[in-house]
Each structure stands twice: as structure tokens, then as C-alpha cells.
Amino acid sequence: MTSSPASDKRQHVVETAYGLFKRAGFHATGIDRIIAEADVAKMTMYRHFPSKDELIVEVLDYRARRFARQLDRLAEEVATPGQKIAKIFDWHQRWFRSPDFHGCLFAHALAEFGDPEHPVFKAVARQKNGLKKRMQLILEEEMPRGRAESVAAVLLMLIEGATLLAQMGQADTAIRDARKAALDIIAASRRPR
Amino acid sequence: MTSSPASDKRQHVVETAYGLFKRAGFHATGIDRIIAEADVAKMTMYRHFPSKDELIVEVLDYRARRFARQLDRLAEEVATPGQKIAKIFDWHQRWFRSPDFHGCLFAHALAEFGDPEHPVFKAVARQKNGLKKRMQLILEEEMPRGRAESVAAVLLMLIEGATLLAQMGQADTAIRDARKAALDIIAASRRPR
């Protein structure tokens, strides 16, 4: 079985496309550009992905899995909900500082694929709702479910807003203010023990 | 002087382009589509705007002026900073509920034009920084300048995040939670009188 080299090509296309989509956007990045950068024949790409849209979905899902895995690891390092949430904000701080930060790929996808029925839109919704749910579950440890859901929504909004401000060159102050606001909100919502 | 009909055509192109950009995005909307929808000759468009990019900038600036005017009016209706900020959130609630809400055009522009040197990027930064500054000036009435700037940044993040969640079908809960969080933060930062 030659399944490893096959998957390698496939994965290589996904990662190359990710880099291009991130820098130039989805519509502005052509198939020809992707296969040239990945050094792969066009048919190789179309054999793995039936269309560009499905490649985009694959890129998004791939990044979503990676992101979830990283947050899983971070959550294991600390104990309290407040610390776990703080870790998530710290992760974003490091992300904003990384050399080729270009904003949130999922938010960008939402901008270019606004139809709620489009597979790309649904992939974005999956990722964002997943992050919200993750934070909600963390918070439920020390507040009622309904309250945890509202707080998780606010934290998600802070993160999304901070990411947008970071893309506009205000990364440091944005994530610092967002983190502080987040922890204040959690402290105020905490169930007394 | 026939300057009025000239301006009429120009403005009509801007408004038509706005509707299309909002629904389909910038790169996905072609010039041909715009002039067809606006029922205008291609040369008429290119006489008013040297390029598509400059048309995009004009559309963004036009919407930014409109938005600022509406907030100006709302601010006159009430007295305290808290009320003025609440009015801004209420405005967003109405926006999210409007029949053809498609998310924030400026955020979408940022997704498609990520180069900080690009005129479109700069137009987005102008609008977002303008909104932040507006809220900061409101807040300075009852808190120190540094604090007002941080709170304004947090409010902006809440608004941007709420807009993104609204586009994903969570308009009502998002704006409600964001508004409550915003007013709590302002109350906690208020300078004692």
C-alpha cells in the first residue's frame, strides 16, 4: 500500500493552501498559485479535492483540529477555570506576536462566504461554536450553566474583537485589555463557595 | 451647471456597489455586475473612480460617514456616558435584526485586503479607530483618560465580536450579553463623584 505518500501530497497541498489563503484571502488565491507553491500537478490536487471550496473546508477543519489540540494541552497544565481561560488568552497573545500573523482565517472565511448554507460557512460556525462550548464547559465548574453560557459568549466576543484589533496593529493593548476584562467578568460571576 | 446629475450617477454607483459588496464580498463582485445592477455604462463608472479599489474605498468611507451621523444623532438624545454607550449597543441590536444584515463590511474588507499599506485597509482602520475614539471621548466624562481608552477598546472588541456572532445566527443573545458586559465594565470603572 502506498497510502503514506498519497496522504503526504494531500497534506502538503492543505498546508500550502493554508499559507496562501492566510496571506491573500480565498478568492484572491488561485488554484494555479497553490499548485505552483506546493510543487504539485493540478490533477493531483483535483484527485484529492473535488473542488476549491472543499479544499478550503479541509484547510479550515485542519486548522480547527490543530487549534483544539493546542488548547487541550494548555488546559492540562493548570487547575482552575480562571487559569484555563487565562491560558487561552495567553495563547492568543503569543499568536498575535508571531511574525506572520494575519488575523483569524475563520473570520476571513466568514467574510468571503456569507451564505449560511455554504460548507465553508458551516466550517467556520463549527470552529467558533466549538471554542465557545469549550470555554462554557470550563466555566460550568464554578457557575451555573446558563451563566456559564453567557460568560463564554462574552469571552468569545472579546477574543474575536481582540483578534480584529490585533490585525489593525493594536495587538498588545488589545489582548491585555481583553484578558483583564475576561478575568474580571469571571470573578464577578463566580459562584461563592 | 449639470453637476447634480453627475453626482447622482456617482452616488448611485456607490450605493449599488455597497449592496453587492455586502452580499457577495469584494473580490467576488465584478465590475460588470455593479454596472449592470446600477444600470450605468462602464465608462461612467471609470470616469468617477480610477479603479475598483478606489470605488471600494469610497463605498467604505460613505458607510463610515453615514454610521457616524447616526451615532451623532443618538448621542444627542441622552445625557450620561452610560446612556450614550447603551444607545450604541441598541443601534447594533437593531442593525443585527434588519432583514439583510450580512456582518460588518469593514471587517470583511479587512479579511480581503490584509496589507496595511493598502488604501482599503487604511479606510477600515479609520472607521474602527473612529468608533473607538468616539466611545473613549464619551467615557472620559466620568473616568480618567487612560482608563477611558482601555474601556473603549474593550467595548469595541465586544461590538466586533457581537457582530461576528450575529452573522453566525446568534444575534439576540450576543448583543444582549455584550451590552450587559459593557455596562458592567463602565460601572466598575466609573470615577466616584
Add this chain to the structure above:
DNA sequence: AAGTGGTGAAACAGGTCTGTCTCATATCTA
């Protein structure tokens, strides 16, 4: 009456887009 400026219609150029098709090649399995 002559001129001026905005406009319309449509062809055109040169490029890019997604996706298909064909044919040759390399590698691994049975």
C-alpha cells in the same frame, strides 16, 4: 447656433479563473 460635458453601448485587450482531459511515467503489489 455652436460648443461642452456627461453619458450610453459595445467591442476589445490581455490576463486569470476553475475544472477537464490526455498521455507519459514511476512505483509498488500480486
Add this chain to the structure above:
DNA sequence: TAGATATGAGACAGACCTGTTTCACCACTT
């Protein structure tokens, strides 16, 4: 050895993209 599978290279189709050019028209001003 024969066959299956993945790939490479590139031509190709048909549509769409931005922006330019040309010519005619119409309304208004002087």
C-alpha cells in the same frame, strides 16, 4: 511479468476579470 495506483506536465475549454477605446447621443450653456 502484469496490473493497479499515484503522479507529473501541460494543453484545453469556457467563463470571468479589470480596464481601455471608439463613436454616437443628448442636454444644457453661451
